[in-house]
């Protein structure tokens with residue numbers, strides 16, 4: 528096999544109370560990467576579509592190629608690839624756009640080379656894509672995009688990541704308003720210190736979220752979807768955020784918060800029917816302030832990246 532086409536999914540990072548430690552994958556949207564072997568050892572980005580010309584084709588600075596370069600260097604392989612990247616979601620969307628590209632790229636390279644590493648071992652290379660995209664190698668988008676499911680990053684040094692089982696009927700409503708939030712900026716506005724009271728409240732919710740997911744206790748999941756630390760600061764970057772959140776809960780959502788660094792917003796619901804209503808209610812709330820938005824409804828995607836024919 529000389530060429531491969533791979534899809535990697537969008538992700539919801541933080542999942543309300545788990546800043547930089549919780550993330551989940553959705554079914555769509557997601558990015559596609561086509562990798563083709565070259566006869567030399569160059570990594571060449573041949574084409575990028577769907578990015579409105581914003582991404583560089585400099586292979587040393589693009590989130591799709593850097594993980595591939597780091598991966599090849601780790602294995603000591605002198606192999607070259609042509610890369611085509613089809614972006615299916617906006618940059619700065621809060622949907623884990625750069626992570627989907629990073630994961631698709633390194634997953635494709637590993638498959639083409641006959642899987643010298645198991646999929647979970649690709650995580651540190653995918654994280655390097657996050658570093659070039661936003662200056663911080665956090666894993667809460669790349670880990671669920673790579674492994675699928677709901678993922679916890681228990682520790683960064685050493686890296687310790689695990690998946691949490693989720694209830695079958697848990698649905699994600701995701702809305703991307705037509706507003707751009709730069710992840711680097713959205714990280715810079717955060718405070719470096721947290722009060723003891725907020726830390727205690729947040730730890731309660733982190734514990735409640737994990738227990739709720741593992742025991743299919745939907746009400747406990749909902750009660751745990753309160754972010755005392757990040758959402759109060761970042762919500763100012765999202766027009767009508769609190770109206771959108773209220774619309775989601777009035778439509779039956781278990782809870783609602785910012786997806787990643789925003790501006791996308793996500794909600795959890797029990798059942799697809801409620802999740803569809805929640806997505807529609809959030810869209811209406813954005814439209815009331817003349818912001819167009821795209822919605823997605825999905826279960827939590829357990830598969831992660833997949834090879835496309």
Ligand code: HSE
Pocket residue numbers: 540541546547548665667668710713714787788
């Ligand atoms: N945990 C990250 C953040 C996710 O909220 O900044 C965005 O990439």
